[in-house]
Amino acid sequence: MKSSVITFPGSNCDRDMDVALKKFGFKNKMVWHNDIELPKSDLVVLPGGFSYGDYLRCGSMASKSKIMQSVINFAKSGGLVMGVCNGFQILVETGLVPGVLLRNKYLEFICKNVFIKIDNKDNPYFKNLDKDIFEFHIAHNEGNYFCTKDQLKEIEDNNQVAIYYCNNQGKTEDEFNPNGSIKNIAGIFNKEKNVLGMMPHPERMIDQSLSGEDGSLFFKNLINNIK
């Protein structure tokens, strides 16, 4: 299975993502933002970081970079595109997934492990996962998911919420919401569910000695789903 990770100026989780994808069997290529052609890929990943220094709005500049037109075409033809953290911010700026990511509600950069709930499994990313509650890492300043009331209705009607913030029991009350996101939303799909944007970092949870193994479960499952 072939994957591509796009590196923008200011990306800093691109190599972590490369390590994670390779560890679980992807043949990964790093792709520079100024390239025009996307290598043949089964999965394209927009990594975390601070593309273009977060100037203007996080992800706004990167969403207009040369490679993104190919990524958008790839997504529109049904290809799997996953954006993590800054990658999620880039995805919302392209309009591939609805909504925006605002400054965290309490104006603090959040860097910690959180529990997340994944119970929407009718999609290539989470199909066959045999549990619902995962411990992933978040590290962001602008992760406060926001959308209009009309968009929220559409998102919920189409079952597009991919991930919720929760506690270790899977409860999604406000007190387990780290950043003020509407409805504790941590990740969103496009309508077709081939594009996934999420704030939590699965690539930071792939080694028992460093972190935890919940990211390993995600990547192992993902490559099996794509095969």
Add this chain to the structure above:
Amino acid sequence: MKISAIITLKKDVLDPQGKVIHQTLDGMGFKDVNEVRQGKYFEIDVKENDPNKAKGMVEDMCKKLLANLVIENYKIIETQ
């Protein structure tokens, strides 16, 4: 000619920075403030001397890059 664009958050979008600025102003003794909303201001010098065309160009820029219309409004002002 120079065209300015002012980008502001829409009414129902939370502006925590504006809130903190309001609180700080309050702490400094500026007690008569109802609300503070923070926005962005751009001065764009374009190679176009027809004011309507120049404004049209900047409006296009606002729609495509400078503003995110899910959360922001823009206002265009001719400055020179």
